[in-house]
Amino acid sequence: MTSPEQPLHVGRPNMGSRERFHELVDGMFDRAWFTNNGPLVQEFEQRIAEHHQVDHCVVMCNGTIALEIAIRALGLTGEVIVPSYTFIATAHALSWQGITPVFADIDPTTHNLDPAAVEAAITPRTTGIIGVHLWGRPADVTGLTEVAERHDLRLLFDAAHAFGVSIGETMIGNFGDAEVFSFHATKFFNSFEGGAIVTNDAELADKARLMRNFGFAGFDDVVHPGTNGKMVEVCAAMGIVNLEAIDEVIDRNRRNHESYARALAGVPGVELLPVGGDGQRNYQYVVVTVAPDAGASRDEIVAALQANGVLARRYFWPGCHNMAPYKALYPWAGSRLPVTEQVADQVVVLPTGTAVTDPDIDHIADVIRRVVTGARSAS
Ligand code: T4K
Structure with missing residues (x-):
């Protein structure tokens, strides 16, 4: 039961077998291989790809870096349409790379992007759409795919909340050009910190792999600009243990x-x-x-x-467009995102x-x- 010393949290981490975790970490110490695409990372990637029945999984140090790398690997520039009713990382992953997040309104019953609002927000500078499967409820994949195809835009899904979720028989991971998971400690499935890009596009997966490791294709062969998005072995061990549970x-x-x-x-x-x-x-x-x-x-x-x-928690009040980094960019937004503002004022997460x-x-x-x-x- 709860007490002032022991409050109840939204996002208390779930944890599989500690014994199994220690066993995997002992193996890591024995091998003295802590990061840089180690065997636990490779096993974790394979298991996620199997679990989500998707061809490629590239794990990363967290979901935000995975979003940033996916955005870059997809070649997004200019403006990208996103919901405002999401965790701030969805918008930051764009603005951090000099891309303008253009906020579109959501559906009041699903809390997910409204494809008609997305279509209305398209300009000649738009290069892509990021749909979010908010609360683990799948976005309107069909509607967003139709808009993306009609306007020749790339379609990425922020699937931070949607690990283990499917639409009918098809697991999340198989929609749009790619989808991105978060395995943060507060997610029901965690690897302490972590994230992944999942996709059926081999070329995109290869590019993301290069970008995750400074663009290295060999010991001293840098073939692409890149960053450090690598997951460490101890996080992969946690992910494997939690996948088993x-x-x-x-x-x-x-x-x-x-x-x-x-x-x-x-x-x-x-x-x-x-x-x-x-x-x-x-x-x-x-x-x-x-x-x-x-x-x-x-x-x-x-x-x-x-x-x-x-x-x-009041997730995701007051909406990204009302937060300091974006408010100045969008002084008009309050009047144009009525559903976002209404939902953001009404939600409590328990x-x-x-x-x-x-x-x-x-x-x-x-x-x-x-x-x-x-x-x-x-x-
Ligand atoms: N896209 C979406 C749609 C997302 O929701 C997120 C993350 C991302 C992208 C980015 O993925 P990552 O880069 O994070 O992998 C938390 C999480 O930090 C964040 O991962 C998550 N979304 C967001 C919805 O929730 P905060 O600011 O609410 O976290 P915080 O520190 O207030 O913790 C929440 C509660 O959990 C607290 O009451 C304390 C408790 N807690 C937390 C930690 C870390 C624990 O009991 N143990 C712990 O180890 O953002």
Whole structure:
């Protein structure tokens, strides 16, 4: 149970067998091979490619660098259309490379990019689209692919939330030109820090591999500009161990999601976002929306939860376009992204994962119910 010393976090890391991790790390010490495409990194890549039924996987030190390298390998320049309702890394990965992120609005029910809004944002400078599978709910892949094809644009997916997810029978990793995962500690599947580009395009994968390692093609043969995006062996060991435990974690997340649905049923104005769609889901995020007429505001609910030892989060408030680096670029944006602004004002993300128990969920629902019904009876 939660206490002031032991709050409940959104993003508490899940962890497979420690014994197995130590075994893999012992092997790493015996080999004295710590980084630079070591055997654990190669095994991790192969296992991810198998898990996601995709031809190529290039793992990186984190998801942001993987996005940056994918953007560069795809040759994106000028303007790229992205949602504003995403983690800031999606936009930063572009602006860091001198590319302008152009923010398009989202669909109010899926929280993912609206293809019509994307199409309306295209200019002669547009070279690509980055769709985000937010909360592990697949983006409108069909709609975005049609827009990309119609306008001859590259299509990349930020799949940071979508490890283990499929659309029907097809695993994430097989859509657009490439997709990018994050294995950050707070993700349901982690390698401490880490990320990967997955793609069925061999040439793109080769380019990303070169860019990840300064463009080296041999001991002293640099054939391409590059950076240092390499994953270290100890992170690959963690990734392998967690991949071996992934079914248990997903099962636990699924059960937590069901418990939240039960515990929050009937709280007026408070709705649990369904995981949605047809295919595999990872249940990584428990997302609740607070309607304007709920009685209590989203921020009052978050404050009450935090006061009761639950570090609920307002992801991804206030939207990238309202954050300092982009606000100056887009003084008009507030009036043009009405759905983003509305959703960003309504969402609360609640703790899940193996650290969260049914009594924790009952406690969280109880706090929410008390705030909402208390505010209603006072008004
Ligand atoms: N694209 C999208 C759509 C993303 O969501 C992300 C990352 C990326 C791209 C970029 O991928 P990476 O470059 O990160 O691989 C966290 C994560 O740092 C970030 O990875 C993630 N998205 C984002 C949604 O969440 P913060 O700023 O919320 O993290 P922080 O430090 O507040 O931690 C969250 C909670 O987890 C806290 O209550 C503490 C707890 N925690 C955290 C860590 C690191 C632990 O209990 N143990 C830990 O080891 O960004």
